[in-house]
Structure formats: C-alpha cells, structure tokens
Amino acid sequence: MIKSIDINCDVGEGVGNEHLLIPFISSCNIACGGHFGDTNSIDETIKLAIENNVKIGAHPSFPDTENFGRKLLQISDDELKKSIQNQLDLFLERLSFFDGKLHHIKPHGALYNTIAVDEKLADLFIESIRNYLKDAFLYVPYNSVIEKVALKNNIKIKYEAFADRNYNNDLSLVSRTHKNALLVDETAVLNHVLYMIRNNQVKTISGSEKKIKVDTFCVHGDTKNAVEIVKYVYQNLEKEGFKIE
Template sequence: MKIDINCDVGEGILNEHLIMQYISSCNIACGGHFGDKNSIDKTIKLAIENNVKIGAHPSYPDKENFGRKLMQISDNDLRDSICSQLDLFLERLSKVDVKLHHIKPHGALYNAIAIDEKLATKFIEITKEYLNDVFLYVSYNSVIEKVALKMNIKIKYEAFADRNYTDSLTLVSRNHKNALLIDKNDVFNHVLNMVKYQKVKTISGLEKLIKVDTFCIHSDTKNALEIVKYLHQNLEKEGFKIE
C-alpha cells in the first residue's frame, strides 16, 4: 500500500531541508500566515530536489497570529487575500515549470471551513479556478468535503498524525492540553490504526470511522523531525510505501 505523508513548510521554522527526505507532499505557506517570494522559492527548490509533491497553503491574512485565530473578514477581503496568495505561489512555480499538486488551507481557515457551510462554499467559489487538475486536501466527514464533492472538486482525505480528535472528528483545540501528539510511538500507533482499520481513537476513547489519503505532520511541532523520520521508517517496515 502507498501512504502520502505531508508537512506544512515554508513557515519560518527552517527545518524543511531535514524533513523533506521523509515526506511525499508538502504545503508551502504563500504569504497569508507566513511567506514571501524568497521563502516560497527556497521551499519549492527543496521539494523538487526531494521529489516531493508541491501544494499551496493559503491562510487568513494574519501573520500576527500565524493564521491560527478565527478572523471576521468580508467576503471580498477573503477573496482578495486568497487569490493574491495563490497567484503569488503559481507565479513562483512557473519559474521552475512545476505544476501545483494540491491546495490545503491553513490553521483557523482550515478548521472553519470544516464546519461552516457558508464559508466552505465561499472558499470553493474563490479557489475553484485554481483547482483544475489540482486536489483539495480536506478532512473526512467535514462540511468542506461535502461542498467540494457537490461542486465536482477533486479531493484527498487528510488526517493529522500529530493531533488528537474529538468525537465529531474535528481537531482538539490547541488550547487544550492534549491537542498535540508529540511522542513518536503515540503518533505511529495513531497513524497505523487509521491506515489498517480506518479508525481513529478520539480523545474520549471512542473509535470512529475515518478515511485517509494523506497524513499531516506540522513542522512547528517541537520534535517534528524525530516524528516524521520515525513514522517514515516504521511505516515502511509495516510494508507501506511513502509516496
């Protein structure tokens, strides 16, 4: 079986050069929560060198809060920001003649469109022109999944290797002490359960059905390199190919 491991990169953590060899797709910040031409170019170059699929990682325009705080923003302002980020990213990709593989929204925007139908619909309307032959990374059983499928958008189901889940399959808030999984064995078992049994154990102990095409590791998790290296090596021992 094949498994895709993705990572949010180009976010100023400066560990991409170490992480890239252990992942198969990446989500590069494109100016909303972090990023500019230089960081985008450097991260694209690393991805190409490591044969990693390249995705754009647009966000609320909120560098102050790293895109992790819900914003009250008009539809027009959201459109202008998302289009500006994606246009910049595609312009940088064109310099190296590489195609965009996917789009994955970041942080608070990702979480909001997972539960808010109006915002999810608006996000698809904004990004639809960018999603021709491009995947949208979405969470299983989310509002954005249903809206995307209804609007004939190609999707890949994403789960989070280093985050805990609620019973409703949303991510446990980062304000909660158990939001993150940082022990490499816990992360591996978390992922293996989803891969082998299509089940995720929630923070309350329930086993919930989940579909997964790609697993995310956050590059700003304090031991991200240790986690992604351990995950890559041990999934391969289990007979899975990372690609």
C-alpha cells in the first residue's frame, strides 16, 4: 500500500484562503485567467506555493469567468486552443519571474469533465498543451478518455481523485446540481480518501465499489469549510503513517 500521498487544491480563484490552505497541501492548481485569475492573483499564489514548498500546477479552463468555467462553452476549436495557450503562456511567464517550476497541468471545471468523456475535445486539449508538458505531468481521472489520449501521446500523467466529491458508477462526479455532490464533513472526506487508498476502489453514491487508481487527491479550495477539511485530512493521514508529499 502507498505510504506517500499528494493532496492538491484549486487555488488563486478569488476565495482568499490560500494562505490557510497551502501549508496543508503538497500540490496546487493555480487559476490562470480562464475562469478566474490575473497577474496579481497568479503572482500571490505562486509566491505562497514556493514559500511552502508546494508543487505548482496551472489550472486552465474554458474562457468563461461568468460561469466560473463550470458550463460547457460552445466556442470554435481555434478559439479554445488559443485561449488555453494564452492562459498557460501568462502562467509560465509569471512562474519564470519567480524562478518556479511547472509540476503539472490540471484542467478546470467543465473542461476537465468534458475531456474525460469526449475524445475530440481530449485530442484538442492535448494538442493545445503538448509543448508545455515536456517536464510536467497532466492530472487526469482514472479510466477516462483524456487518460487514454494522453498515454497515446506519451504524456506523463498522475491519476487524480476527489476527496470532497461523490462518484457515480461510471466514475464521473455526481453533478453539483444534486445536493449530495459534495462531501463537507471532515470525517466523511477522510474516510472517503482512506477507502480509496486501502482498497484501490471508490464507493459510489449507489453503494457500489468501483476500481480506481489515485496518485493525488483534490480538495476544492472554494468549498465553504475547505480549510478545516484540508487540515483535518492532512493531520489524520499523518497519524495513519502517510507522508503528504
């Protein structure tokens, strides 16, 4: 069984709790202007990550601040590719200013969910980011379309699961339109994570057990009690003998 665990958070999204989250995580995904973010928010978050020795990732999205990147946007392939690359160019420019290193890319929201099931969009996404991933990983969900497309293109991946979200039987996330989509009780989140680690399975919303692979667990930084969740999970995983790294 694995003894080291990566905990990641989506940050730089305007919540303002990064200084409280980052000490209890090992990698972060920084919004880079698609759903949220500008030079100031990117700079502030990069500085915090470097100060806390947290691995730094870019968090590109559909260019849709109005819906926080959580709706499928109908735009042309060229527009989407240009937007993703503009977001990454801005992010890498700011990262190089601080002599930081890009550890990974993790798409956000509707983009993340759509490329998990849509091969055409997954191909476009890989084409858009390929040149940015020479020394970095792509965070992907297990048994997804984007996983297969990335591996086919020799992209290094890390499997991501969600500590604070419930799963459907097909390993998709329960929609945020449903009241049981989010796990907000700290103990429930910890048990969810431990079950996946110990069994290589996830318990779905219907009670089924489905195989899953996990290298990194995400806690959403914009959840109301995200700081309490992250701190609780961090401290209790350490008590269980796991190293957060």
